Amino acid sequence: MKTKIFKRISEVPSAAWNALQSGHSLAFSSAFWEVIEQSRMNDFEYRHLLITDDHEQPLALTSYYSITTDIAIFAPLPLRKILGKIRKFFPGFLKFRMLEWGTPITVSSPPFIVAPGVSLELIIKEIHRSLLLTAKTEGHLFIISRDFESNSQVLQKKFSELGYHLVDSLPNTYLDIIWTSIGEYHASMKSYYRSKLFKHLRRNQQQDVHHELVDNFDHLAEQLCEQWMVVHEQADEFQREVLTPSFYREFSQRMGAHSKALLFYRKDQLVGHALLLQDGQLLRWLYFGRNDATNDSLYLYVAHAVIEAAIQTGASRLEMGLTTYAIKQDLGAQPEPICIALRASRNWLNPFISRVYTLLNNPANLNSRNVFKNRTTTEHQ
Numbered sequence: 001m002k003t004k005i006f007k008r009i010s011e012v013p014s015a016a017w018n019a020l021q022s023g024h025s026l027a028f029s030s031a032f033w034e035v036i037e038q039s040r041m042n043d044f045e046y047r048h049l050l051i052t053d054d055h056e057q058p059l060a061l062t063s064y065y066s067i068t069t070d071i072a073i074f075a076p077l078p079l080r081k082i083l084g085k086i087r088k089f090f091p092g093f094l095k096f097r098m099l100e101w102g103t104p105i106t107v108s109s110p111p112f113i114v115a116p117g118v119s120l121e122l123i124i125k126e127i128h129r130s131l132l133l134t135a136k137t138e139g140h141l142f143i144i145s146r147d148f149e150s151n152s153q154v155l156q157k158k159f160s161e162l163g164y165h166l167v168d169s170l171p172n173t174y175l176d177i178i179w180t181s182i183g184e185y186h187a188s189m190k191s192y193y194r195s196k197l198f199k200h201l202r203r204n205q206q207q208d209v210h211h212e213l214v215d216n217f218d219h220l221a222e223q224l225c226e227q228w229m230v231v232h233e234q235a236d237e238f239q240r241e242v243l244t245p246s247f248y249r250e251f252s253q254r255m256g257a258h259s260k261a262l263l264f265y266r267k268d269q270l271v272g273h274a275l276l277l278q279d280g281q282l283l284r285w286l287y288f289g290r291n292d293a294t295n296d297s298l299y300l301y302v303a304h305a306v307i308e309a310a311i312q313t314g315a316s317r318l319e320m321g322l323t324t325y326a327i328k329q330d331l332g333a334q335p336e337p338i339c340i341a342l343r344a345s346r347n348w349l350n351p352f353i354s355r356v357y358t359l360l361n362n363p364a365n366l367n368s369r370n371v372f373k374n375r376t377t378t379e380h381q
Contacts, residue, residue: 001059001122003130006048009033016050016058020113026279027108031254033063036104039247042240043068044104049130051123060123062112064101064131066140071096072360073240079360094360099135099345101127102146104241106277106284107172107319107338109149121158128162135345142353145341147172156339164341165354168363173320173333175307177283182308193330193371197304200297208267209298211305213312217261217273221248224261224273227289234293235323243287251275260313262305264290264298274302276309283315300327307331325366335366 006012009030021028037046044065051060071094072083086093102111114123135143145164148156149172156166179185186194217224225245232242251259255277264272272290276283285306290298303320310318320333329335342357344350 001126002052002054002056003126004050004052005130005134006050007046009037009046009048012048012050012061016052016056017061020058020061020115024113025108025282026255026258026277027103027106028061028063028113031256032103035247035250035254038250039244041104041244041247042242044241047134049127051126058115059118060112060114060127062101062127063103064099064111065104066097066099066138067104068095069098069100069144069240070094071142071357075360076362096142097138097140098142098144099131099138099140100144100146101131102144106286107147107149109147109152109338110155111145111147120155124155124158125162132343132345140345141349143343143345145343146338148339148341149336152339156341159341162343163347163350164343165350165357166339166341167354167357167361168365169338169340170322170363171325171335171337171366172322173325173328174336175310175318175320175331175333177307177310177315177318179311182311185307185311188372188374189332190371190373193332196330197300200300201304203297204301209264209271209301211262211264211302213309214261214263215257215259216252217259217263218249218252220261220263220270220273221245221252223270224248224275224289227273227291228275228287229289230291230293231289248275260309262302262309264302264305272298272302274306276306278313278315281314281316282319283310283313283317284319285321299324300331303327303331325364329366329369330371332369332371334368 014030017030026032044067046063046065048063049061050058052058072079075083102108112127114120131143145159147169160166222245225243225248228243258278260276260278262274263270274285275287277286288302307318320328342353344353
């Protein structure tokens, strides 16, 4: 078995990469990683790890990266305010250069691909060995592996055996798409939630808010990034990656018809957008942006339009993402718990890492809402 590490996606043998990625999420595609690398977000430094047998046949691949991260990234609001005051004088307080295993802008569970018939345990151990060596060589105190959703108990056990600590992250949200039209979706809702939705939709209609779904939006990259930044700077749940105009431009150009944007207009003015990725039968809602941070009904209108787009594009499931849970749940989204695996690169430090994390962070703990008349038909099986 051979392990090779590449610093650019363009250096990875495309035949081996494509052979392993075929049939898996676009989050593992070379085009997706080209978008990420060309975007120059934050201080990410990416690596791509390819494992082959002695005859150069690909066995597994994964990507990981180093980034400066706030160890209190999911801290409750009172603690974040205290940290904000401290960081006016000490900007790097509780921020560390970490090695993170996964995809930086979306959920991919598990964070690697293994060829059929290959030992999962053997591959995990080999990738862990490589990451641990990199962390020690480059001076990273922590390794983070993400993300582990509820169907990954076997994987979680294997990571625990390697000394990783499984801790809670922010939950994801999903909506199974079982309707053939937005009218069917409305009819399936309980009257309380439907009337609440219609009230906000009427407010937007009265302001002549409308939208369109497009595949090509690279010419709007600067404006869309500015809109996203407005939302990012107001975020009170967590902040990490900082998007760039290059991200929007590359995403539109490289992902082709898989990249989609919902553009929202008030009369003739572009006032907001939702960025989407058509990932097979899964439609991923990646980002939202708007011109101003006004507390109005636009976000609910946007979320409703995203659901309508999922129905129109034939998706069987919609990933609605992290944060702004209340509105998404009112529209029927179900929370999906996520764990991340933490490990210190130094054995003496490892026993303390989960205690520190849980002391500083308090991710949301959500209960499902019964939004639909027949709840069992809307839950993911």
